Amino acid sequence: MFLTDILNDPVCQPIKKSYERWYRVMEETIEFWLPDSEWHTKAHSARVLILALVMGHQKGLSDEEMNALGMAAIFHDSRRLDDGIDKGHGSRAAAYYKDYCREHNLPYEAVTYYITYYHDQDDSLGMSEIAKSPSLSERALLLYQIFKDADALDRFRLGADALDVNMLRTEEAYKFVEFAKYLLLKSSKNLT
Template sequence: MITPAEFYKSLPGDIPRLFSEWGQFLYNNVEFNMPDSPLHAKGHCERVLFHALYMGNREMGGQDSEALEILAHAAVFHDTRRLDEYLDTGHGARASVYYKDFCRKPDCDITFHPEAAYLMRYHDLDDKVGIEAIRKAFPENHERVEKLYAIFKDADALDRWRLGRWGLDEKYLRTPSSHLLVETARRLVNETMSPEVLDHYDRLVDSIMRNKNKDNA
């Protein structure tokens, strides 16, 4: 689990407690198709949880406990049903089914949030597709759910630093508070991921970019 004290202390208000509780829930209860993945397993989901709670607190006014719980659920379940390390379009939908089934268990002590299911179901698809689905499913409060969708997609995007130094393009972030976390997200990846893994993806992307430049020459 994330341990660097400076990151933990930077969380405002009641967020440290929520981060600790949902982080423990993630590690103790949630199962992954690819548990040993360096890119899409519990370490990634924990960092997304950090970003989602931080931004949710800022973007939703700080008193919306339900919104924070929705974001926490989306963060800890969103990549559980991945089948590979690449785009794997559809893994969000599979994760939403796993989340719904998990909450139906007789011994489950967390509340199912349909909003969380939609956040994770559409997080691997274009924003327009997700927003259209949200507006149909939540006609009376779609603006709130759309905001949560943007927060969650940014929380996931901030952890693209794990893909190397070219992993994140800040101009694609959607929410004001996400821009405040860009450097923290980079440092958090560097503190919590294997240097060998990071170096591998740096070299991989450098190679792709060199080949692309040759093709365009």
């Protein structure tokens, strides 16, 4: 299992079982259209999964909310066509998530769909669309922000200066900047 040693870190202990479950689902059943990607790999999604879950735990999210973050993390980059901006990969991944739930007889969560759909868009659009959806609670905005921060915190894979911390949305994200660097370092060692 990817990053098993990091799961023994005290920060990760509360989310260890959730991480292992979602990672297994991703590894065994989620198809990535860009398997040879340099930047948007299953390893990236695994780091985003850990970051989303630890921040969600810090925020005191419910099991249902944590599951929404977990599903968004494992699907969010599954339908990329290239390693560039690739606007639209979020909507493709959201459609894949919806179809996946139907085909595997799994509960579909609208909040996961929206987080995944808008994660590659400007916050003003994503938050506006989530806020006006009658099927979502106001907590959906918080989940969206946590997820966007988790994805952003893994920008260190693109270079030491790739993350602008001023763009982070949640208080928790600021606390996990150094942890995100550590996570990337540990995962890089796992791949060599």
